[in-house]
Amino acid sequence: MSAHKGRQNSGKTDFNRGFRGAFRFSARAVQLVWSTSRALTIGLALLTLIAGLLPAGIAWVGAQIVDSVVDTARAVQVDPATSLVPLFWLVALECLLVVAMAAAQRGISFCQSLLRAQLGQRVNVMILEKALTLDLSHFEDSEFYDKLTRARREASSRPLSLVNRTFGLAQNLIALSSYAVLLISFSPWAMAVLLLAGLPAFMAEAKFSGDAFTLFRWRSPETRMQLYLETVLAREDGAKEVKLFGLGPMLLDRYRSIFHKLYSADRRLTLRRDSWGLGLGLIGTLTLYGAYAWIAFTTVMGRITLGQMTMYFMLFRQGQSSVSAILSSIGGMYEDNLYLSTLYEYLETPVRASSGTAVKGADHSDGIRFENVSFTYPGSETAALIDINLHIRPGESLALVGQNGSGKTTLIKLLTRLYSPDSGRILLDGTDLEEWDETALRRRIGVIFQDFARYQMRVGENVGAGDVSNFEDEALWREASEKGMASEFIDKLPDGYNTQLGKWFNDGRELSGGQWQKIALARAFMRSQADILVLDEPTAAMDAEAEATIFEHFRAMSKNRIVILISHRFSTVRMADQIIVIQEGRIIEHGSHAELVQQEGHYAHLFSLQAKGYQ
Incomplete structure (x- = not known):
């Protein structure tokens, strides 16, 4: 219980720290997206600007159409042909604006889709590149694995999400500004009503976003255990013992119990989040219909035209949607920043500086x-x-x-x-x-550890892994395999050195333990320049006879x-x-x-x- 409380307290500290610097990673995320594809980023920005300006234009043209209908109804009796032309032009203009709006939204979706693919790859490569610089001690540290798990699970999608929300925020701010120009002519208080109505729901959403992130950090060890149990139950290297010892049902029960523990926490958070969201969302709904009554009363009193009433109705509805979207974007950006902290926390893991320069x-x-x-x-x-x-x-x-x-x-x-x-x-x-x-x-140095790797690759690549500079050199594969006493059985495989090993991929062949060890010996001999074995x-x-043969051969090959x-x-x-x-x-x-x-x-x-x- 104390460890559980400790992790919760740690999560609260992270939340408070994250709230104070909620948007400290926004600039880095934008820079990351910009460096991934400048053309797509510029296209996304331009389309966002267009999509932000068009709704107000559509609302204004709609108001002109309604008023034109009223005026045309009076004039059509005098000159039907001439009086209908302006109305048709206005309808055509609104149609054009609606088409442009649809095209802009489609373009935004197109840019986001391509950026999502490129950025996901970019972030995953950054995570793997960082892994190559880390010391062995990092990989033998459970806390580091929690950090890596969090980075890989969420952070690869968060930079684009943050940038999309940033552009969405800009789009809705532009739209809201254009609405404000039209709404102020109705009443200066109209914008204040719109803004204040959305604040309660926003504050609740920001609070629950922080709670969700706290929960995400707290349960990293349990999530990692679930992934491990999946590996044990569903991979061939664990299947033999799982079946032989009857471990399957027990491990599956453990997997289920972890899920139920995590699900219970998710369920409590979801119930609180949605309950508060529903209650506070009613404030916005009541505000909208209060504004409708205000506009209807003003129209009845003859202070605005029927077309203006239609426009203000539309502006209030779309304005409330924009305010809600703006506050949602800010809350989402805050949440994305929290999750991005896991990525940069991993990428900024201190690495021991190697100051050695001697080559002999x-x-x-x-x-x-x-x-x-x-x-x-x-x-x-x-x-x-x-x-x-x-x-x-x-x-x-x-x-x-x-x-x-x-x-x-x-x-x-x-x-x-x-x-x-x-x-x-x-x-x-x-x-x-x-x-x-x-x-x-x-x-x-040529090294064979007792827990040597068994790569799910071709035989030759398993041998070539011993010297990355000659990884694809088939002549050296054969030479090293001769020294490692592996060539005899390799030549009997269906495709020789091109035979796929392991069962992860099609037509893969599994070797015996002794054969794998001969592959590992050959791998060590790939380093022809290595003078330390x-x-x-x-x-x-291997059996005793094979071992004796190997070492007699090995002693002859290891002079000097x-x-x-x-x-x-x-x-x-x-x-x-x-x-x-x-x-x-x-x-x-x-x-x-x-x-x-x-x-x-x-x-x-x-x-x-x-x-x-x-x-």
Whole structure:
């Protein structure tokens, strides 16, 4: 309950802050639309101006037609042919204005439709471009995912909505100004009545827009959980366990319960919003009919003509619609600004500045050094690595041994600059990693993580992903696949390297776990210039014979390179030149296989346990 109240209080703070700066993103939204398509933006502005001026002209011509009918009825008995001509011209003029109004509205719809498509793409690209600049820590932060979810759900449509409302506001202001010129001749109080009648409903709408936004921010975690449950229930990578363990009904019930929780909040807000809207909207209706009575009385008293009465009736009705539209546009702009804040909050997420410029180290023969390196993940109270010291020279191999969660993969994340150490330093070729250009550094490293990606793309593209500069190079695909021992089964696939993998698209083929790992190995070998190879459980899905073949082949291909291996299989680990044993983030043993077995410590104990399993 306290967390729920905390989120509600946070939402109220956001609302108050948003109300004070309700329109702070309007200029940025207009600039965004302008930069998306200047031609469409100018066309939309001109058509809006025309659509704003035409209604008053139509009302004025309508009044002239009514008065002309009265005058013509008297004159037609004297000269029928001549007296009807002005009336027909007025009717033709009103028809022309109505056609122009319809054309302007159609043009506005056309411009908005094209801008909506272009702008939706533009904003989504901005969101994805920002994602490419973020650190791994952002993607491992639940609050960041809430921020990203809000940006992707609403913000892509809000800039155009804000600009449309801005143009709509301008159109209705122009129309209202033209109405005012005509209404003032009836009474200076007429415009005041129109404006004041719409204010109560506007204030209520602005209040409930803020409440809706508060609700939107508060329920981001629940919305994200719904999306996750949809993924688990409806994707092939979760389908096996969902069916085998009978998880479907339970997860679906959880999905429904989240919906009912969100729906209840929506229902309460909708009931309050519509109840207040109905009550306050009656004020505007009563005002309109009060104005009608006022105009009718003035006509009966002979102060205005029948045509003027018709015109004022029309002006009051359209004027009230314009006032309502103006206030609605302002309320909508306020709401759009609130939602746009989620987009710019995401786009302005601080990014760690990379100041490194080095593309080569001071001493290429020095290899990799970890000097007193410690690291704790953001938000965690337990250190993942503590005072790590190690040195790997070119041509050497290092194996990391330890329980899951001991810090082995974290060490690799630091080496590849996905994170930076809290203390100590890491050097490559005698130069601190902080001084390296990140692109140049990562070009030196070929990595296979145990949770490597399985891209729903062609086989060749899955291999080519290891070197984006040679992504479409089929010759390199084949060479890397030979090194990764994947070419044998790839050649047997229906379309070879052009076979679609995964089940998301037509004719997709699914591979076994061992085959996917060979694809991942080939991907690492795509980086022909990489002289550091990092393999995190690279053969976990392979049988022992395949693993032995892979590593014999791998050792032959890895001369003059630094190889870092993480594995739980000691038949593989023992091939490394040096082995370190990590426990709870610390190095507790360090040496060759023979040295560690002779020490009869933790490594020797684990080795003997695994050896017994084969006896």
